[in-house]
Amino acid sequence: MIDPVILFFIFGLSAGLLRSELRLPPAIYDLVSIMLLLTIGMKGGIELAKQPFLELLPQMLVVIALGIVLPLIAFPLLRYLGRFSRVDAASIAAHYGSVSMGTFAVAVAYMSARGIYYEEQMPLFVVMLEIPAILVGIVIAKGFSKQTNWAQVGHEVLLGKSIILMIGGLLIGWIAGEEQLASIKPLFFDLFKGILALFLLEMGLITSKHVGSLKKYGPFLIVFGISMPMLSAVLGASTGCLLGFSVGGTAMLAILAASASYIAVPAAMRISVPEANPTLSLAASLGITFPFNVVIGIPIYYAMAEYIHAFFGA
């Protein structure tokens, strides 16, 4: 029953923990992530073209609000229960408020393997959810300080590799439409699962490097790395249910809320809040939360969505 792509992740993780020399060449890893992001973007774009954009605006605002609330919940937990310094707590909170494209890609594969319908606008929400938490994190860490070069932060956040690829894919899908895209379908859509498998192999290897640094930071980070996504998932699922999404869409929003960033946010935090310790937040988001979400979390969040729908009878 376990999806082969997850086995690739576990394989990479085990090989890394055994200190194997295995490693995907960096350029291949880049290509693989570019293909994943473009494909997810295009899938969303094709579907988005079929519905009026204005109807999505209120939903987008709600999702942005979710992105602001999540780090505001995470921060006090880290600061007062975890006793982290202000900058470290703010930085980790930003990671947990934002999203992980890798987790979303696995979720897309999970849903399509089971033929579960979810609302097409999800890739758009990924972009919406990625940004606010970064800004909230910077403001918590430094206040509205004049030191912060907001133009630079804006550039870093909006033109970050993952956002630009996702938006590019969305626009290409939107403009070209399904029939036109048929010509490139074999490379992007048909190979999606294989590409995802390679991506997860490398993610497993990367994750294994961060598992080691967890020992240094004690049990709180491990507990936080599992309980925070569960809490976020409840909020995400409730939001999805309130917005009237299907069970699949509700689960997707729960998964997005539960996932923690490990690419866009670390890069932005490194520049804007350099005092924060980057290995701390990466140990949590990559060492704990990503593997938890990918292997165990996604089915749990789906069950959560089903339960909420049954309970509130949406």
Add this chain to the structure above:
Amino acid sequence: MSDNIKKLLTIVTEAALENILIKDIERLGAQGYTITDARGKGGRGSRSAAWDASGNIRIEVVSDAAIASQIASHLKETYYDNYAMILFMSDVEVIRPGKF
């Protein structure tokens, strides 16, 4: 021949800083620079360059002694506290002094 002797300033630091450092270096008067990806281990742990966020870069700048030391002291003040960064300087003999 002393015209041909310039300073080579080598900076090894986090890839995340690349764009900011380039601006600093150009602003402080260097005519050019060379950047390569790097791997290694130091006081802030091993930098495996396995993926973007853990990558290191090596920036090399050849310039007059005055500019080189200006760049070095600016970087030291601004980035030493919070970033993994090392700097070192050496004399180099250049073939076309006009370029620097």
